[in-house]
Amino acid sequence: EAGVTQFPSHSVIEKGQTVTLRCDPISGHDNLYWYRRVMGKEIKFLLHFVKESKQDESGMPNNRFLAERTGGTYSTLKVQPAELEDSGVYFCASSQGTVFSGNTIYFGEGSWLTVV
Amino acid sequence: ILNVEQSPQSLHVQEGDSTNFTCSFPSSNFYALHWYRWETAKSPEALFVMTLNGDEKKKGRISATLNTKEGYSYLYIKGSQPEDSATYLCAFQTGANNLFFGTGTRLTVIP
Numbered sequence: 401e402a403g404v405t406q407f408p409s410h411s412v413i414e415k416g417q418t419v420t421l422r423c424d425p426i427s428g429h430d431n432l433y434w435y436r437r438v439m440g441k442e443i444k445f446l447l448h449f450v451k452e453s454k455q456d457e458s459g460m461p462n463n464r465f466l467a468e469r470t471g472g473t474y475s476t477l478k479v480q481p482a483e484l485e486d487s488g489v490y491f492c493a494s495s496q497g498t499v500f501s502g503n504t505i506y507f508g509e510g511s512w513l514t515v516v
Numbered sequence: 517i518l519n520v521e522q523s524p525q526s527l528h529v530q531e532g533d534s535t536n537f538t539c540s541f542p543s544s545n546f547y548a549l550h551w552y553r554w555e556t557a558k559s560p561e562a563l564f565v566m567t568l569n570g571d572e573k574k575k576g577r578i579s580a581t582l583n584t585k586e587g588y589s590y591l592y593i594k595g596s597q598p599e600d601s602a603t604y605l606c607a608f609q610t611g612a613n614n615l616f617f618g619t620g621t622r623l624t625v626i627p
Binding site for chain 1: 520550552557558559560562565613614615616618619620
């Protein structure tokens with residue numbers, strides 16, 4: 401069974417440019433999450449989709465970040481315009497079932513973003 | 517903001533030694549405690565999801581315990597091997613379906 405896949409694995413862009421990260425969750429997983437780890441800090445929650453609906457986007461840092469999950473399958477996270485402090489690794493994760501099932505949340509390898 | 521702390525930040529052990537590290541989390545609004553093993557440039561690998569006070573889980577040489585009343589979990593590795601070298605992350609889950617991570621314990625096993 402394929403795991404959570406993310407693209408691109410690495411991206412270097414200039415400040416002010418736009419980057420779009422893509423995540424394909426495990427097939428059949430309705431829950432999809434985005435997390436981010438900035439250098440030296442803890443992994444932090446960005447947002448959570450249930451199918452195509454945003455369940456919780458309380459972790460999105462500002463309106464330069466836009467996440468979508470059209471059709472409830474893959475998701476994209478766009479950063480526009482990128483700033484230096486956006487550098488870090490962006491993880492996508494997915495899970496099956498609801499919060500009440502003690503379900504495992506499976507992570508992708510991350511998209512490593514460097515803004516210069 | 518929920519505070520999840522892991523200690524130590526890093527440690528080096530000799531191959532064959534056993535080791536353990538700690539995750540501290542809020543004792544209120546607890547739903548689950550997750551442990552992950554993460555090698556840089558790979559996916560964080562889920563080790564355990566623990567939901568009940570007193571839970572003990574085991575996977576090979578790795579085991580974990582949970583105390584929700586005092587807000588801590590221990591991860592144990594018995595007979596460390598070089599392939600155990602990684603960052604071990606714990607994450608606290610409240611009723612909301614997101615995780616609050618600690619900064620991790622970076623383990624290096626010296627052959």
